[in-house]
Amino acid sequence: MHEFSLMDSVLSTVEESARQAGALRVLSIDIVIGDLIQAVEEAMDFAFEALSEGTICEGAELNMTFVKPKSVCQDCGCEFEHDVFHNKCPDCGSIFTTLIQGKELYIDKIEVDMPDEPSNDQT
Amino acid sequence: MELDIGKPIMEKNDTIAQENRKLLDEKQVFVINLMASPGSGKTSTILATISALSEKYKFAVIEGDIASQVDSLKIKETGVPCVQINTGGICHLESNMIKKALEPLDLDNIDVLFVENVGNLVCTTDFDLGENVKVVILSVPEGDDKPVKYPNIFQVADAVLLNKVDTMCVFDFDQDAFEKSLDDLNPLAPMFKISATKGEGVDDWASWLDSEIESFRGRN
Numbered sequence: 001m002h003e004f005s006l007m008d009s010v011l012s013t014v015e016e017s018a019r020q021a022g023a024l025r026v027l028s029i030d031i032v033i034g035d036l037i038q039a040v041e042e043a044m045d046f047a048f049e050a051l052s053e054g055t056i057c058e059g060a061e062l063n064m065t066f067v068k069p070k071s072v073c074q075d076c077g078c079e080f081e082h083d084v085f086h087n088k089c090p091d092c093g094s095i096f097t098t099l100i101q102g103k104e105l106y107i108d109k110i111e112v113d114m115p116d117e118p119s120n121d122q123t
Numbered sequence: 124m125e126l127d128i129g130k131p132i133m134e135k136n137d138t139i140a141q142e143n144r145k146l147l148d149e150k151q152v153f154v155i156n157l158m159a160s161p162g163s164g165k166t167s168t169i170l171a172t173i174s175a176l177s178e179k180y181k182f183a184v185i186e187g188d189i190a191s192q193v194d195s196l197k198i199k200e201t202g203v204p205c206v207q208i209n210t211g212g213i214c215h216l217e218s219n220m221i222k223k224a225l226e227p228l229d230l231d232n233i234d235v236l237f238v239e240n241v242g243n244l245v246c247t248t249d250f251d252l253g254e255n256v257k258v259v260i261l262s263v264p265e266g267d268d269k270p271v272k273y274p275n276i277f278q279v280a281d282a283v284l285l286n287k288v289d290t291m292c293v294f295d296f297d298q299d300a301f302e303k304s305l306d307d308l309n310p311l312a313p314m315f316k317i318s319a320t321k322g323e324g325v326d327d328w329a330s331w332l333d334s335e336i337e338s339f340r341g342r343n
C-alpha cells in the first residue's frame with residue numbers, strides 16, 4: 001500500500017500550491033503515473049478519499065494518466081514500447097537499453113475555485 | 124482556474140535521499156538497501172555477510188520493521204551497532220526515516236551500512252533512501268515465479284540473492300525458470316545462490332560486495 005505514501009505527498013503539494021494561489025477549493029487533480037511505479041488505480045482512489053477528507057481537496061476529481069514503458073537501445077538506437085517484464089531490444093537483441101518513459105510520477109495540473117475578488121473588497 | 128504544477132510526487136523523498144547520500148559519501152560509508160519478503164532471510168543474510176567481511180570493514184545496521192525490536196536485538200548481540208526503525212504500519216522505509224536513524228550512528232567509525240527494509244516486494248521499490256546499491260533477496264520457499272509476479276523490484280536490483288538454497292529439494296524450485304525470468308527482467312544484475320544460515324555461497328556474494336565497496340572507496 002505505498003499508494004498511501006504517494007497520495008500523501010500528492011495532497012501536500014496540491015494543498016500548498018492551492019493555498020499559495022489563494023484558492024478556496026480544489027476541483028480536480030491530474031497526475032501522471034508510469035506503469036513501472038505499480039500504483040493501483042483503485043488503491044490511489046481509496047487513499048485519495050481517505051486522506052483528502054476535511055481538506056480543501058475533499059470532493060475533487062482525481063484524474064490519473066498511466067504511461068506505458070518505453071526504452072531506447074544503446075547499441076542500435078531503436079526506440080520501443082514494452083511491457084513491464086521485457087526490455088531487451090526487439091531489433092538487435094541487445095540487453096543494454098535505457099528506460100525513457102514508464103517511471104513517471106508527477107502532478108501535472110490542478111483546477112481550483114478562486115474567490116470572486118471584486119465583490120468582497122468594496123466598501 | 125487551472126494551475127500547472129509539474130512537480131514530481133517523490134520530490135521530497137528524493138531530495139532527502141540525495142542529502143543522505145551526500146553525507147554518507149563524505150563519511151565514506153557504503154550503503155546497501157536490502158529488500159525482500161518477510162521471512163526471506165534478510166537478517167540472516169546481514170549476519171552472514173558481516174561475519175564474512177568483518178575483518179576488513181566496520182559494519183552498522185539499520186533495521187526497518189513495522190513493529191518490534193526483535194531484529195535489532197539479534198544484530199546488537201553480535202556487537203554490531205544497530206538502529207531500529209519502527210514504521211508503525213508504513214510498508215516501506217522512506218529517506219527521512221533513514222536521515223533520523225543516521226543521527227545516533229558514529230559515521231566516522233562505519234565503513235558499510237546495511238539497511239534492512241520492511242519485508243515487502245512492492246512498496247519498497249521506488250523509495251530511494253540514499254543507498255549505493257539495492258540488493259533483492261528471494262528465498263526458495265517463496266517459489267520461482269516471484270520475478271514474474273513482482274517484476275519491478277527485480278528490475279531495480281543491482282544484485283539478486285537466492286537464499287535458502289539448502290531447501291531446494293523440498294520446494295521443487297525451478298532454477299531454470301527463475302534464471303530465465305531474471306534474465307528477461309534484469310540481465311545485468313549478478314545473481315548469487317546462498318544459504319545464509321548454512322553458509323553455502325556466502326563467500327561469492329561477499330566478494331562481489333567487497334569489490335563494490337572497494338570501487339566506491341576508490342571513487343571517493
Ligand SMILES: Nc1nc2c(ncn2[C@@H]2O[C@H](COP(=O)(O)OP(=O)(O)OP(=O)(O)O)[C@@H](O)[C@H]2O)c(=O)[nH]1
Nearest residue numbers: 160161162163164165166167242286287318319320
Ligand atoms: N533453511 C534455511 N533457513 C533460513 C535461511 N536463511 C534464513 N533462514 C530462516 O528463515 C527464517 C527467517 O529468517 P530471517 O533472517 O529472520 O528473515 P527476515 O527476512 O529478516 O525476516 P523479517 O525481518 O521478519 O521479515 C529464520 O527462521 C531463519 O533461520 C537459509 O539459508 N536456510
Ligand SMILES: [Mg+2]
Nearest residue numbers: 165166194239
Ligand atoms: Mg529481519
Ligand SMILES: [Zn+2]
Nearest residue numbers: 073076089092
Ligand atoms: Zn538494438
